[in-house]
Structure formats: C-alpha cells, structure tokens
Amino acid sequence: MALPAPAPPRRGRRPAGTDTRAQILTAAREEFAAKGYDGASVRGIARCAEVDPALVHHYFGTKEQVFIAAMSLPILPASVVPDLLAGDLDRLGERVARFFFGVWDVPEGRGPFVGLLSSAATSDQAATMLRTFVTRTLLSRFAAGLPEMPERELRVALAASQLIGAAWLRYVVLVEPLASVPVADVVRLVAPAVQHYLISDCLTAGSARDTFIT
Amino acid sequence: MALPAPAPPRRGRRPAGTDTRAQILTAAREEFAAKGYDGASVRGIARCAEVDPALVHHYFGTKEQVFIAAMSLPILPASVVPDLLAGDLDRLGERVARFFFGVWDVPEGRGPFVGLLSSAATSDQAATMLRTFVTRTLLSRFAAGLPEMPERELRVALAASQLIGAAWLRYVVLVEPLASVPVADVVRLVAPAVQHYLISDCLTAGSARDTFIT
Numbered sequence: 066m067a068l069p070a071p072a073p074p075r076r077g078r079r080p081a082g083t084d085t086r087a088q089i090l091t092a093a094r095e096e097f098a099a100k101g102y103d104g105a106s107v108r109g110i111a112r113c114a115e116v117d118p119a120l121v122h123h124y125f126g127t128k129e130q131v132f133i134a135a136m137s138l139p140i141l142p143a144s145v146v147p148d149l150l151a152g153d154l155d156r157l158g159e160r161v162a163r164f165f166f167g168v169w170d171v172p173e174g175r176g177p178f179v180g181l182l183s184s185a186a187t188s189d190q191a192a193t194m195l196r197t198f199v200t201r202t203l204l205s206r207f208a209a210g211l212p213e214m215p216e217r218e219l220r221v222a223l224a225a226s227q228l229i230g231a232a233w234l235r236y237v238v239l240v241e242p243l244a245s246v247p248v249a250d251v252v253r254l255v256a257p258a259v260q261h262y263l264i265s266d267c268l269t270a271g272s273a274r275d276t277f278i279t
Numbered sequence: 280m281a282l283p284a285p286a287p288p289r290r291g292r293r294p295a296g297t298d299t300r301a302q303i304l305t306a307a308r309e310e311f312a313a314k315g316y317d318g319a320s321v322r323g324i325a326r327c328a329e330v331d332p333a334l335v336h337h338y339f340g341t342k343e344q345v346f347i348a349a350m351s352l353p354i355l356p357a358s359v360v361p362d363l364l365a366g367d368l369d370r371l372g373e374r375v376a377r378f379f380f381g382v383w384d385v386p387e388g389r390g391p392f393v394g395l396l397s398s399a400a401t402s403d404q405a406a407t408m409l410r411t412f413v414t415r416t417l418l419s420r421f422a423a424g425l426p427e428m429p430e431r432e433l434r435v436a437l438a439a440s441q442l443i444g445a446a447w448l449r450y451v452v453l454v455e456p457l458a459s460v461p462v463a464d465v466v467r468l469v470a471p472a473v474q475h476y477l478i479s480d481c482l483t484a485g486s487a488r489d490t491f492i493t
Contacts, residue, residue, distance in 0.1 A: 179400050180400070182397075182400070182447070182452070183396075183397040183398075183399075183400035183401060184397075185397075185451050185452050186393050186394070186396070186397035186451050187397060192451065192452055192453060195452055196452050196453055196454055199452070199454065200454060200455065204454070216456075218455070218456055219456045219457060219460065219468075222448060222454050222455075222456065222457040223445065223457065223468060223469070225444075225448060225454070226441070226444035226445040226447070226448045226449075226457065226469075227440070227441050227444055227445075227472065228444070229444045229447060229448065230439075230440035230441055230442070230443045230444020230445065230447065231437065231440040231441075231444065233396070233440070233443060233444065233447070234436060234439060234440045234443065235440075237399050237400050237406065238396070238399050238406055238409055238410050238413070239406060239410055240410055240413065240414060240418065240436050240439070241414065241432070241436075242430075242432055242433045242436065243433060243436040243437065243440065246433065254433075254437060255437070255440075257475070258441065258472040258475060258476075261471065261472065261475075262472075
C-alpha cells in the first residue's frame with residue numbers, strides 16, 4: 066500500500082505539537098471505536114497515529130485520559146470517584162446526584178454524554194466503547210469503593226440507570242414538569258433512589274434483603 | 280404546483296386499501312414530525328395524504344391510534360394505562376415495572392422506543408414528537424388516575440425516568456451485570472423506586488413529605 070505523500074510545509078506560526086495532538090486524538094477515536102475501551106491501548110493508538118507511545122503519554126497521560134480528551138468528556142473519573150466516595154455514607158446518594166446533575170445541567174457538560182448514549186442505540190461499536198469505558202473507569206471503581214456487601218456492581222448500575230434516565234427525560238426529551246423544576250429539586254427527588262440502590266440501610270433490613278440480594 | 284402524474288395501473292391482485300393505508304402512514308409520520316403530537320391532527324394528516332379525514336378514522340381510529348401505527352409502537356396507551364392503574368395501589372410500581380420490562384424484553388417491542396429516544400438526542404422535532412405523545416397519552420393519563428396528592432405529573436415523570444434509564448443501560452448500552460440478570464430480577468429491583476415515586480406511602484410520611492412536596 067502506498068504511503069500518502071508528505072504534506073507541503075505550512076507558512077506562519079502554529080502552536081507546537083497541535084498537529085501531533087490532533088493526530089493522536091483522531092487515532093484514539095478510531096481505536097476506541099474499533100476495539101472498545103478495554104481492547105484499545107496506548108501502544109495501538111500510537112501505532113495508528115504513527116508516533117511513539119511515549120508521545121501519547123507525554124501529551125495525555127493514561128489510556129483513560131486519552132479517552133477523556135478524544136471524546137471531549139468534561140470529567141476524569143479517576144479523580145471524581147474517590148471524591149464522591151469520601152465522606153458520610155448516609156449522604157452518598159445526594160453527593161452523587163448533585164455531582165451528576167451539576168455536569169448535565171451545563172450544555173457543554175452533557176453534550177458528549179448525550180452523543181455517546183444516543184449513538185449506542187444505532188451502533189454496536191459505540192455501545193461497546195461506552196460500556197467498556199463506563200464500566201472500567203466509573204462503575205467498577207465506584208463499586209470497589211462501596212462498603213463490603215452483596216451485588217455492588219449491580220447496585221452501581223441501578224443507581225446509574227436512575228441518574229441517566231432522569232437526565233434523558235429532563236435534558237433531551239424535555240418532559241414536563243421534570244424539565245423545568247430547579248436542578249436542586251431534581252437532586253433532592255432522585256437522591257433517595259440512588260441512596261437506596263447504593264446503600265441498602267436506607268430501607269429496613271428486611272426489605273433491603275428482599276430487594277437486593279439475588 | 281403541478282400534481283404528480285397518476286400512477287400507471289398495476290397488474291395482479293393486491294390487498295384492498297394497502298396503498299391508501301401506506302399513504303396515510305407516511306403523511307402521519309410527516310405531520311407528527313413537523314408539528315409534534317399536539318399540533319398534528321387527523322384532518323391535517325388526511326390533507327397531507329390527499330384523502331378524506333373519514334378514511335383516516337376508518338383505517339386507524341383516533342389520532343393516538345394513527346401515531347401508534349405510524350411509529351409501529353407495540354402498545355396502545357389508551358388501553359394499557361387503565362389496566363395498570365386498576366388494582367392494589369401497594370403493588371402499582373411492580374405492575375408498571377413488569378409491564379414496561381415485558382415490552383422492552385422483546386427486541387420488536389423495544390425497537391420503536393429505542394429509535395424514538397435516540398433520535399430525540401439529534402433532532403428537536405423528534406424530541407417534540409416523542410415528548411408530546413408520551414405526555415398526552417401516557418404521563419398525563421397516568422397521573423390523572425393516581426390518588427389525589429401533590430405533584431402527580433412530576434411523580435409519573437420520575438417513575439418513567441427510572442424505567443427508561445434501566446432499560447437503556449440493560450438493553451442498549453448492555454452494562455453488566457444489569458444486562459444479564461433475569462428480567463424478573465430487574466422488575467423486582469426497580470419496582471420499589473417506581474412505587475416510591477408514584478405513591479409516597481412506601482416511605483414514612485415524614486420522609487415522603489420531605490422528598491416529594493416542593
């Protein structure tokens with residue numbers, strides 16, 4: 066296969082490394098789409114971008130950080146998850162709901178997530194990419210930080226389902242009155258369900274056992 | 280504007296009315312997309328299809344029934360909602376969750392809803408169509424059938440958000456372990472939150488008031 070001809074030299078100044086960064090991000094989007102989050106690697110992205118893997122690390126850091134940059138996501142789970150888990154367990158649902166709706170309440174915050182969630186409906190590749198990223202960097206990490214109890218991964222997935230469903234009806238479909246109540250009310254209304262899924266003690270022990278241990 | 284030339288006569292037998300039905304459904308999809316569910320009318324659909332409104336009623340019935348047929352939706356809210364509301368209020372969340380996941384657990388059942396929900400992310404028209412249809416035929420009707428209490432429409436929207444979020448992560452993004460637990464477990468796990476939103480008595484009176492009355 067013939068290699069493409071080298072680009073002609075450009076005139077004028079441009080920020081150092083701009084093209085290399087953009088080249089790496091394009092390669093990263095292709096690799097993550099083709100292989101999912103688990104299957105993609107910094108080495109593979111570097112190969113696809115025709116640069117040294119050290120350069121990918123230099124510009125972005127970890128695979129998680131490359132993904133965040135490639136998808137323009139507004140949060141880095143590695144730093145968010147420990148912050149949410151620190152503190153009073155009785156208010157964990159509230160902290161998580163407040164953080165989540167804080168991100169979604171800003172159009173630039175929710176935009177990339179809306180894109181990923183809707184493209185999952187039309188593309189298996191997009192679904193795999195979203196699923197493996199969310200599972201590895203958010204759900205599993207969060208589950209591992211919960212107190213020892215049964216079904217932690219399922220609990221976290223259920224809590225996420227409540228948050229994402231409320232965000233979808235509020236910000237995308239614009240269902241009233243959910244779309245126009247103040248965001249603080251949404252947090253207050255949804256937090257008990259998130260708490261219920263994450264920490265069974267918000268119910269009586271009996272109903273918690275009935276509900277959560279399968 | 281010149282009218283299109285009449286189609287040449289076809290050979291062989293075909294089911295009576297097939298073309299007229301298809302013509303009405305195409306017109307209906309255009310009308311609903313352009314005007315939303317509230318703005319569209321049987322009269323407007325008939326005009327767009329160049330047929331008499333009586334023919335639209337003859338083939339499909341009400342505007343709701345035209346929409347269901349045009350979008351290939353597997354349920355008719357007018358008949359489903361009263362059935363769900365009938366019976367023990369203490370098990371309302373369970374009945375709703377069982378019915379909802381019963382529809383979504385079948386690919387042909389969830390397909391049209393997945394299409395509507397994901398296209399709402401990329402098209403304001405699609406969002407308006409979905410929102411007005413769901414509000415008029417499902418949420419408002421359901422809210423009106425709940426016992427007298429504050430914030431019934433908000434309650435129903437929150438319950439819907441939990442169901443749709445869980446369905447999205449389970450059937451579209453395929454997040455584990457939610458994607459592979461038996462559907463009966465999903466119903467059992469999600470029903471308490473649905474019940475919580477719909478009927479505050481599932482909590483103590485104090486926390487219900489704190490949570491729901493704004």
